[in-house]
Amino acid sequence: MKSWLTTTDHKRIGLLYFWTAFGFFLIGGIEALIIRLQLAQPNGHVVSAETYNQLFTMHGTTMVFLALMPLSASFFNYIVPLQIGARDVAFPRLNAFSYWVFLLGGLFLNASWFVGPLFHAPTLNVAPDGGWFGYANLTERQFSPGPNIDFWLLGLQVLGISSLAAGFNFIVTILNLRAPGMKLMRLPTFTWMTLVTQFLIITAFPVITAGLVFLMFDRFFGTHFYVHEAGATPVLWQHLFWLFGHPEVYILILPAMGIVSEVLPTFARKPLFGYTVVVYSGILIGFMGWGVWSHHMFSVGLGPIADSVFSATTMLIAVPTGVKIFNWIATLWGGDIRGTTALHFAVGFIAMFVIGGLSGVTHASPPTDLQQTDTYYVVAHIHYVLFGGTIMGLFAGVYYWWPKMTGRLLSEALGKWHFWLQLIGMNLAFFPMHFIGLLGMPRRVYTYSPDLGVAQLNLVSTVGALLIAVSILMFLINLVRSRTSGERAPNDPWGGATLEWSIPSPPPVYNFSVIPTVDSRLPRWKTEHHGAMRDPPATPPAPIHVPGGSWWPLVAALGLPLMALAALTHTLWIVFVGGAVLLFGVYRWAFEPFEV
Amino acid sequence: MTHAHAGPPVGHHTSLGLDSRKLAFWAFIGSECLLFTSLISTYLVYKGRSVVGPYPHEILNIPFTSVSTFDLLMSSLMMVLALAAVQRGDMKWGKIWLFCTALLGTVFLGGQVIEFTEFVHKGLTLQTNLFGCTFFVLTGTHGAHVTVGVLWLLTLWVRALQGKLTQAHAMTVEISGLYWHFVDVVWIVIFTVVYLIQ
Numbered sequence: 018m019k020s021w022l023t024t025t026d027h028k029r030i031g032l033l034y035f036w037t038a039f040g041f042f043l044i045g046g047i048e049a050l051i052i053r054l055q056l057a058q059p060n061g062h063v064v065s066a067e068t069y070n071q072l073f074t075m076h077g078t079t080m081v082f083l084a085l086m087p088l089s090a091s092f093f094n095y096i097v098p099l100q101i102g103a104r105d106v107a108f109p110r111l112n113a114f115s116y117w118v119f120l121l122g123g124l125f126l127n128a129s130w131f132v133g134p135l136f137h138a139p140t141l142n143v144a145p146d147g148g149w150f151g152y153a154n155l156t157e158r159q160f161s162p163g164p165n166i167d168f169w170l171l172g173l174q175v176l177g178i179s180s181l182a183a184g185f186n187f188i189v190t191i192l193n194l195r196a197p198g199m200k201l202m203r204l205p206t207f208t209w210m211t212l213v214t215q216f217l218i219i220t221a222f223p224v225i226t227a228g229l230v231f232l233m234f235d236r237f238f239g240t241h242f243y244v245h246e247a248g249a250t251p252v253l254w255q256h257l258f259w260l261f262g263h264p265e266v267y268i269l270i271l272p273a274m275g276i277v278s279e280v281l282p283t284f285a286r287k288p289l290f291g292y293t294v295v296v297y298s299g300i301l302i303g304f305m306g307w308g309v310w311s312h313h314m315f316s317v318g319l320g321p322i323a324d325s326v327f328s329a330t331t332m333l334i335a336v337p338t339g340v341k342i343f344n345w346i347a348t349l350w351g352g353d354i355r356g357t358t359a360l361h362f363a364v365g366f367i368a369m370f371v372i373g374g375l376s377g378v379t380h381a382s383p384p385t386d387l388q389q390t391d392t393y394y395v396v397a398h399i400h401y402v403l404f405g406g407t408i409m410g411l412f413a414g415v416y417y418w419w420p421k422m423t424g425r426l427l428s429e430a431l432g433k434w435h436f437w438l439q440l441i442g443m444n445l446a447f448f449p450m451h452f453i454g455l456l457g458m459p460r461r462v463y464t465y466s467p468d469l470g471v472a473q474l475n476l477v478s479t480v481g482a483l484l485i486a487v488s489i490l491m492f493l494i495n496l497v498r499s500r501t502s503g504e505r506a507p508n509d510p511w512g513g514a515t516l517e518w519s520i521p522s523p524p525p526v527y528n529f530s531v532i533p534t535v536d537s538r539l540p541r542w543k544t545e546h547h548g549a550m551r552d553p554p555a556t557p558p559a560p561i562h563v564p565g566g567s568w569w570p571l572v573a574a575l576g577l578p579l580m581a582l583a584a585l586t587h588t589l590w591i592v593f594v595g596g597a598v599l600l601f602g603v604y605r606w607a608f609e610p611f612e613v
Numbered sequence: 614m615t616h617a618h619a620g621p622p623v624g625h626h627t628s629l630g631l632d633s634r635k636l637a638f639w640a641f642i643g644s645e646c647l648l649f650t651s652l653i654s655t656y657l658v659y660k661g662r663s664v665v666g667p668y669p670h671e672i673l674n675i676p677f678t679s680v681s682t683f684d685l686l687m688s689s690l691m692m693v694l695a696l697a698a699v700q701r702g703d704m705k706w707g708k709i710w711l712f713c714t715a716l717l718g719t720v721f722l723g724g725q726v727i728e729f730t731e732f733v734h735k736g737l738t739l740q741t742n743l744f745g746c747t748f749f750v751l752t753g754t755h756g757a758h759v760t761v762g763v764l765w766l767l768t769l770w771v772r773a774l775q776g777k778l779t780q781a782h783a784m785t786v787e788i789s790g791l792y793w794h795f796v797d798v799v800w801i802v803i804f805t806v807v808y809l810i811q
Contacts, residue, residue, distance in 0.1 A: 107633045181644060185637045193627040193636055219644040227651035230750065240739050240746040242655070248662040248743050257651060604768075 023566030025109035026526060030116050031095030032422065037120050038087035044127065045079035046489060048072045053446070053482040056475050059467040069463035070146035071165070075127075077149025078169065081269065082176050083123045085403065088411050089272035090119075093187055093211050095422055099517035099524065100205045102196025102533050104561070107189040110570045110606060111182050117574035118179035125578045126172035129165065136164045145169030148461060150262060151232075153243035153254035158236045164585060167236065170229045171581035177222045177229075178577060184218040187211060196516070198535035202296070205515045206289060209296045210275030213303040214268050220307075221264035228257030237584060252317055259310035267306040269403060270370075271299060273410025274341060277363045280413045281345055283513045284360040285352025288539055291344045298337035298344075305334040315383040316390040324383045331381035338374060342367060357511070358432030362413035365440050369405025373398055376451065391461075394454030400447040412439075412492075419499065420506030424523045427503065431495040438488035445481025449474040508552065514539035519552040530557035564611060573602025638788050642795050645758075649799050652754055653806055656747040663742035670811050672735055674728070681724035682804050685759075688717035689797045692790045700787075702780035708773045711786075714793065715766035718759055725756050748807065755803060758796045765789050 024030060052072050055063040064072065098106055106112050129144040136143055146165045147156045156166045191204070191212045204212075231242035232254070241247030243254050282289045289295060311319060311327040345367055354360070376398040380386045389395055412435075420426050453471045454460075465471060509518035518541055520529060530553045537543060540550045576599025583591030627633055660669075695710030729749070732738075737745050769789060772778040778785070 108637065184644070185640045188640050189633050189637045193629055193631065193633050195628040199628070219640055220647050223644050223648035224651050227648055227655070230754075231655070231746075234739065234746065234750060238739050240750070241743060242746055246664075248664045249659060249746075253655065253658065257655075260651075 020566060022571055023568050025105070025113050025564055025566055025570075027094050027098050027106050027109065027112060028422070028524065030112050031091050033116055034087050034091035034094055034119070037123070038084050038091060041079055041083035041123055042088065043489070045076050045084050046486065048076040048079065050482055050486055052076060053479040055463065056465070057479040058476065059465055059469075059472050061464050064463070066463040067140070067146065068142060070461070071142055071144035073461055074145045074148050074169070078126065078145060080403070081149060081265070082173065083126070085269050085407050085411070086180065087119055089214070089269070090183060092207070092272065092276065092414050092418065093183070096418055096517060097187065097191065097208050097211050098194070099520070099528060100208045100515050101191060101194060101199055102516050102529060102535065103190065103194040104528050105564070106186050107194055108186050109564055110567050110611065111186050113567070114570035114574050115179045115183040115186065117571045118175060118182070118577055121574055121578040122172055122175035122179060125175060125581055126168060129168040138163060143168070150258050153232065153251040154245065156232060157243060167585050170232050170236070171584055174226060174229050175577050175581055177226050180218050181222050184215040187215045188219070196532050196535050202293065203535060203538045206278035206292065206295055207272070207275035210271045210278070210299050213299050214271045217264045217268050217271075217303055217306065221261045221268065224257055225261035228254055228261070233584070252314075255314050255317065256310070259313045262313065263310040264306045266402070267302055269407050271302065273366065273407045274299065276410050276414035276417070277345060277366050279515070280359045280363040280417050281348045283417070283511050284355045284357055285349050286512070287348055287352045288514075288542075289344065290347035292538060295341055295344050298340045301337040302334065305330065305337070309334055312381060312386070315386045328381050328383055332378065335374060335378050342371060357416070358427070358429055358436055359413050359416035361433065361436040362409050362416060365436065366406060366409040366413060369401055369409055369443070373401030373405055376401060389454060391459055392454035393450040393458050393460055396460050397447050397450035397454060400443070400450070404443055404447065417511070420510050421517055421522045421524070423499065424506050425499045425503030426506050426510060427495050427499045431491055431498065435488050435491040435495065438484055438491060442481050442484030442488055446478050446485060447481070449478045453478070509541070514542040516540060519550070521555070526563050527557065527561040529553050530555070562612065567606065567609060567611060569602045569606035569609060573599055573606060576600070576602060632784055634788055635784065635791070638791050642791065645795065649802070652751045653802065656751050656807065659743040659747050663744045665742050667735060667737045667741070667744075669744055669807070672732055672737055673808055673811070674731070675808055677724070677728065678804065678808050681721050682800065684717050684724070685721045685797055685800055688714050688721070689794055691717060692793045696783070696786050696790050699780060700783045704773060704779065707786075708770060711766055711770040711773060715763050715770060718763040718766065722756060722759055722763065725752065751803065751807070755796070755799060758799070762789070762793050762796055765792065
């Protein structure tokens, strides 16, 4: 127990990220199921309108910030140091700090489900209820007097700190801790996409932080950043949110693209087609992701020039994405394909992401977009991209790297059940939403009239959601089965080309008994002068220094939710306690002997 | 376990040849730029949109703030001298210059306290108008950064007095200097945008 609380080992932190994020993923999934049960038939009575608002807000917020981002972070942590031939990340304690802040921030946000009575609310649940993009001025104190929005804006600020700290850490890790010979253009694609993602994180999160700080001041100190009567414009929030929000979309999808770019070559037994182009497309997406945010705002009425420019940039960004899709297909073409579960998910990713991408291009045209804004069509699009895209990609990663992370194989048979149920389930759940939206059903409304003519489609969607739940149950069974009776994984169960497969599963605490020297992009398949590289010896030829654990990242992390609690309860002395805890943790951290 | 001889020791040898902490700090500064860009942009977007006074030209005291700006600029010079002293192992002057940097930083903060108090007396608070909101949040965020910097420099100064900060820690001083100069540069932008260009 103590060793887990004080751990600074990137592999353990990766596992902590995985289980925590997966827990939040299940919570977000249960929220989605309740939403679907409510909408299964017209005039549903499963939950009240107020609770429904909280459900869709927390579903979105949880999935984006507490499930998908940290599930990606789980692989950043576990896999990236292995892929670059490092013994840990650049700042192991900062890494632990990121995890604890994420966990505490997630718990803080979800505490809002149970603490209504403490705020003299009539209900148990006072969860955020302003939608996952919390548009001003609905979020102002005047229109949202309860603690709901406070939980949201404080929780997101805490979580932002976690992501930022991890961002700096991984940028330095990838740039500075590469094994000898691991040039940038020899980095595995997943590591490359991780690097691009971290740059997006460290640039996008400060922008939403500014927006959240304004909102916080409006709610707590009576400023007027989003108050129309004072001359301000609520559209400022939309700009700040989407300036963050669109890069955020790529923060969510690029890691999945990286995973797919690892899985396809391994199971097609072919190098990735056009590695350089895939890498540069990823970088280009990272840059262009900053120039499309106003396509979320066509209905604001920004004027024909702004609309045309953002329409054009949005269509343009489909180009590097399309390039990647063709590269993946070309990687499969003529390959010696093994139909593993990981490959199923990777191919599923391509297919579903293409559908999501196509509906995305339809939003790029302002006249069409005006028909789709705030309808279920948009909900269909985001779920094809984030569920069909990111989740499929992450599951490809789970089936691919699970043996490395735990030393046990997952069942391929159960995995295929999981895949097919999930694929069918998601298409049943989300495809009808395109029609539901075009037929006129708005999103975020807790019920609908039978006259709208969307009852059957909604029922189909709910059945699909339940099927997804069954598929996730299959996955859980698979995880448990692998833990109790899973076959032991060898170093390299798949014949992978990258460095993580050259060491035992799970890797020893020091990762590499000898730091490898790399002289090709696919070191375990071929090198420039010889055949495949030789794997490091099973036992280290010399003793290896492994940094010990530390309590201080956890202590420092505890200060942040304390300060958030202070704001939430309007209690000044807790601010000082939280600040003191943070400061104490940081000082002890800075001055403890800790050799990396 | 003791020190490694298998493979390059992490933290000393790096792929880019740059110190890892320094690289992380540059990334952090990049990130901070976006934070201040958002704050400054908001100030500019809301400029001239206040529906009630006091307005900037009625209240901003350029001569006073010019003095505190000069003070902050001089603190950057002290920082340069502090780093140079520590790098050449002259801890006596290193201590003096570190203290002077922190002192000038504190003077700047004192100036900000005086300025804020005066504005409040003249009727400009956070709640008064958009100018008040954007001005106080922007300059307050900057002031919070200066405060962190002062605490950091004083910590280094105390460590130096204890003899625990030596020439070997020049990189630590260099990184705190990066932060200090960055906060200084941000102030020059704020001074120009908020005070000089009205």
